[in-house]
Amino acid sequence: MQSNGMESNWAAEHLQVIRTLMERSALYRRALAPIMIFNGAVGLAAAALGWGLRIGSPRGFILFWTGVGVVAVAGSFLLVRRQAIKDAEPIWSPPTRRVTQAFMPPLAAGLMIGTVAWVKAGPAPGNFSDLSGVIWLPLIWVVLYGCAFHAAGFFMPRGMKVFGWGFIVGGCGLLAAGMPGWAAPLGYAHGIMGLFFGSLHLAYGVYLRSTERRGNEA
């Protein structure tokens, strides 16, 4: 009787080990190229729009880019959902859960820092040109976004960590360099957002798409 119980425990432990290893192994590979391309297009369009509409008050800038972030997240979710339905897979799979959990702390920190900056900036009535007080904010967002990607990169294809490092190193480098004397705060702030959240996403998405195609052709 005792032997039966031990064998049952042994089998259950084996199954638990197998389950843990399978979960650890299952990398998040879903819809990465379309998500990157979508976010890149949104980032570039938003940067052009923000600059064109001259959204230059601190509060306007923070609200505008928070809205862009919401659009990007919602669009990404729809792309993930579409692929999950197409492949008859659950949306909230263990890899998706782990990637989301890895993303959350840096993104929440970015949101909180943005909120604090929004509160501190005040309504600034009539001031549509001065972003110099929060010129650091886009770069902090860039660095935190890089941290989020690097953390999620443990559960995604290896290139994601390199992509995250691109944001971290680029953001820190530009923070250290400061805003060039010839640049205007409005163009600089939207330019940073467009460069990192637009161009980098787009470039990586195109790279992923081309390597996926090559992989399929091979």
Place this chain on the structure above:
Amino acid sequence: MNPEPFLQIDRVIHEKGRLAIMSMLAASPELSFTELRDTLGMTDGNITTHIRTLQEAGYLSVTKSFQNNRPLTTCALTPAGKRAFTHYINLLERIIQQNRPK
């Protein structure tokens, strides 16, 4: 107690290191040698031996290619490997079922 499930256990898969490799590959279309080694914390020699055993049993296919001018070895389960792994899981479940108090 029915000893039949124990007698059916595949000794190739049942070894701890090989079971870990099979489990990881069961959840991923393919994994590189490095990914397997780093995740499982095995030495190069140890993992090579296990991979060779699984390959000889027909459970695993190994592909050698180049990525960025560096050699890349990737492993994947063969259809026979997937069947053997599923069978192994089913046996474990049967062992648990038959020892469950009625």
